[in-house]
Amino acid sequence: MEEITHLSTRGQNAASKPLRMDLEIYKEAMENRYHSDTNPNGTFPMTVAENHLCWDMLRDKMQEISRDQEIPEWVASYGDPAGVLSFREAVADFLGEHLMRQVIEPETLACSVGATSVIEMTSFLLAESGDTAVIPAPSYPVYSADIGVMAGLKRFDLQTHHEVSELANGFPITLSHLENAKKEIEENGSEFRMLILTSPDNPSGGIYSENQFIQMADWCENEKIHLIINEIYGLATVDVEHPEIREDYPNPIEFKSFGNLMKERKSPYLHLWYSLSKDFGISGYRVGILHSYNEQLITGYRNIGLTHAISNHTQWLLGEVLNDQVFVKKYLKSFKEALTKSYLIVCQTLKKLQIPFNPSYGSLFVWIDLSSLMDTPSQEAQHQLWLEIFQKTGMLITPGNGFGHSKKGMFRVVITSVSHTELEVAMERFENFILKKKS
Numbered sequence: 001m002e003e004i005t006h007l008s009t010r011g012q013n014a015a016s017k018p019l020r021m022d023l024e025i026y027k028e029a030m031e032n033r034y035h036s037d038t039n040p041n042g043t044f045p046m047t048v049a050e051n052h053l054c055w056d057m058l059r060d061k062m063q064e065i066s067r068d069q070e071i072p073e074w075v076a077s078y079g080d081p082a083g084v085l086s087f088r089e090a091v092a093d094f095l096g097e098h099l100m101r102q103v104i105e106p107e108t109l110a111c112s113v114g115a116t117s118v119i120e121m122t123s124f125l126l127a128e129s130g131d132t133a134v135i136p137a138p139s140y141p142v143y144s145a146d147i148g149v150m151a152g153l154k155r156f157d158l159q160t161h162h163e164v165s166e167l168a169n170g171f172p173i174t175l176s177h178l179e180n181a182k183k184e185i186e187e188n189g190s191e192f193r194m195l196i197l198t199s200p201d202n203p204s205g206g207i208y209s210e211n212q213f214i215q216m217a218d219w220c221e222n223e224k225i226h227l228i229i230n231e232i233y234g235l236a237t238v239d240v241e242h243p244e245i246r247e248d249y250p251n252p253i254e255f256k257s258f259g260n261l262m263k264e265r266k267s268p269y270l271h272l273w274y275s276l277s278k279d280f281g282i283s284g285y286r287v288g289i290l291h292s293y294n295e296q297l298i299t300g301y302r303n304i305g306l307t308h309a310i311s312n313h314t315q316w317l318l319g320e321v322l323n324d325q326v327f328v329k330k331y332l333k334s335f336k337e338a339l340t341k342s343y344l345i346v347c348q349t350l351k352k353l354q355i356p357f358n359p360s361y362g363s364l365f366v367w368i369d370l371s372s373l374m375d376t377p378s379q380e381a382q383h384q385l386w387l388e389i390f391q392k393t394g395m396l397i398t399p400g401n402g403f404g405h406s407k408k409g410m411f412r413v414v415i416t417s418v419s420h421t422e423l424e425v426a427m428e429r430f431e432n433f434i435l436k437k438k439s
Helices: 009-016 023-030 055-068 085-099 114-126 143-148 175-187 210-223 259-265 295-304 312-323 325-353 379-393 420-438
Strands: 109-112 132-137 154-159 192-198 226-230 270-275 288-292 365-369 410-414
Touching (some): 055 312, 055 325, 085 109, 085 288, 085 312, 085 325, 109 114, 109 295, 114 143, 114 226, 114 270, 114 288, 114 295, 132 143, 132 175, 143 154, 143 192, 154 175, 175 192, 175 210, 192 210, 210 270, 259 270, 288 295, 379 420
Parallel strands (some): 132 154, 192 226, 226 270
Antiparallel strands (some): 109 288, 270 288, 365 410
């Protein structure tokens, strides 16, 4: 008997495809979280990119604002779909002071509910359905849905390396990679419309150099391809001068925001994404930001962005937070110290166990190579190892499925979703597991 459905074809596709392959087991891990007293055998959810390191500090600040200030009248009314002016001014001052270190005009910003919304809106406005976005692998798995569900773009995973050791001196991406990708895409009947880079990167923690930005911007402008840099982890940077890890960066790359090159060129093909979700650890507040000197793009964003508009109360509250420069500087300093400590806890264990990983400049992750623990370099073996790690240690990390990378056995560890004390317990369990596995 034919199955009866009450959904459109799009609805059926949505109902049949989970957002992430690990959501069910993530829910299981969240319901059994570790607690030193009440649940010492519990789990450590370290798969979703959340930052909980300095939430108490930020929560206290927002409670103070809510207690001491009256909510303005405009909060209860409709506002600019791309963000009310006072909020965009606060964001522009914040980004100019801390990320780009130069004056940013609020007219170059459009805001909506989270980074996902910004990626979706930008893709919808810049590309045609069926066009292709090129993304160097490995990269954020949910880019596929962000650019594909509404905008209808295809994802092309650009292979620039196979071994994690090839990232030692930065991303080995070349113009030849881009030329070959363009040729392959066009031969398959599509258009190379967007090049998306994440810096600091998810999952590798690497960053792109200023020279790489210049080189790729030149190529993209010449080819009329939109170059978008996702700097959602732009202030989640590790202290690479820390004495315990300094030797891991023999030729350190200096992080410089792509926004600097954008302001210099004011090109309609250069754009930047940002969000408050990661650096401030407030994914639930849903604040994403597009920065572009393409006036048509910003206007289009505003004209169709009403369904993606951020709550006015959220804009007011976070605008007040960002306008307190003393607090913001104190918060960012504390976050950098806490992030570096989390990174040290993880990489010390990895070094002790001689597990290959990419020395991270930033982001919330460490990208590790556990392929030596697999009998075969297959997706199935990788999946089984992932489940075994969870069952034996309680650590739920992210397998390489969906990152688009050529090598099997790669895993992403979120280092900011648990406290330092919890992270130490998790890594102790991980060490015991690896030693038993190797023996």
